[in-house]
Amino acid sequence: MSDMHQRLPANTLGRDFVVGDLHGCLQLLRSKLVGIGFNPDQDRLFSVGDLADRGPDSLGCLRLLREPWFYAVAGNHEDMLLSYFYLRDTVCHRPDSIFHNGGDWLTTITPEERDELENDLLPRVLALPYVITVGQEQASFHVAHAELMVSLDAISSDPTGQVAAELTWSRRLIRQVTSETWAERRTPHGTLIMSHQPWEPNHALTFVGHTPLKMLVMHRSHLFIDGGAYAHQDEKHLHVVDVEDARTWVS
Numbered sequence: 001m002s003d004m005h006q007r008l009p010a011n012t013l014g015r016d017f018v019v020g021d022l023h024g025c026l027q028l029l030r031s032k033l034v035g036i037g038f039n040p041d042q043d044r045l046f047s048v049g050d051l052a053d054r055g056p057d058s059l060g061c062l063r064l065l066r067e068p069w070f071y072a073v074a075g076n077h078e079d080m081l082l083s084y085f086y087l088r089d090t091v092c093h094r095p096d097s098i099f100h101n102g103g104d105w106l107t108t109i110t111p112e113e114r115d116e117l118e119n120d121l122l123p124r125v126l127a128l129p130y131v132i133t134v135g136q137e138q139a140s141f142h143v144a145h146a147e148l149m150v151s152l153d154a155i156s157s158d159p160t161g162q163v164a165a166e167l168t169w170s171r172r173l174i175r176q177v178t179s180e181t182w183a184e185r186r187t188p189h190g191t192l193i194m195s196h197q198p199w200e201p202n203h204a205l206t207f208v209g210h211t212p213l214k215m216l217v218m219h220r221s222h223l224f225i226d227g228g229a230y231a232h233q234d235e236k237h238l239h240v241v242d243v244e245d246a247r248t249w250v251s
């Protein structure tokens with residue numbers, strides 16, 4: 001088992017960005033990175049996971065794991081991929097689950113691509129953490145796939161797989177957000193919903209995806225940034241969020 005929690009120092013050279021579920025949308029990402037003037041020598045890009053399945057270029061998105069500027073956490077689709085290859089037991093999936101969730105690309109790749117996947121890319125997927133924490137104290141932020149409501153201490157070991165299941169699958173938090181009590185703010189990424197409880201005490205800003213939403217949502221320190229890019233194939237649904245900009249929107 002890889003380390004489930006990865007800690008990284010703050011970026012003292014450039015900017016940090018977080019991108020929502022990619023699901024094979026490599027070209028959309030490339031054009032977003034050009035648009036923001038992403039500098040791979042200084043800037044870093046964090047992914048909330050779900051790199052493959054559903055969209056046009058699953059392998060291309062998995063190949064991002066080779067880039068020194070690209071950091072990702074495992075989502076439920078990473079766990080599904082590992083389950084298909086019998087590399088990970090998960091609470092939520094069986095080995096064929098991926099074929100009910102957009103994994104058909106696995107049946108059409110060439111023998112060379114399959115070789116690349118098994119020998120180079122899957123070991124990288126297997127090594128992904130479930131949570132990344134960047135920086136220290138007030139300046140820190142977390143990245144996870146679905147939600148981070150377990151204690152960070154609980155993430156260091158997960159003998160039953162329940163912690164991973166909650167981190168990659170849970171929709172308990174997002175279901176607490178109801179339109180009767182929310183407030184709306186404008187951002188360059190469209191409307192941001194501030195819930196009745198935008199912050200959780202002693203919980204740093206946490207970027208998550210997993211649930212495709214029409215608007216950004218802030219609830220209990222979680223900023224939900226998955227715009228459902230694969231379904232729209234449109235840049236405006238793939239949010240590549242500058243962490244420092246996000247702090248100003250939610251403060």
Ligand SMILES: [Mn+2]
Pocket residue numbers: 021050075076077145168209210211
């Ligand atoms: Mn997901």
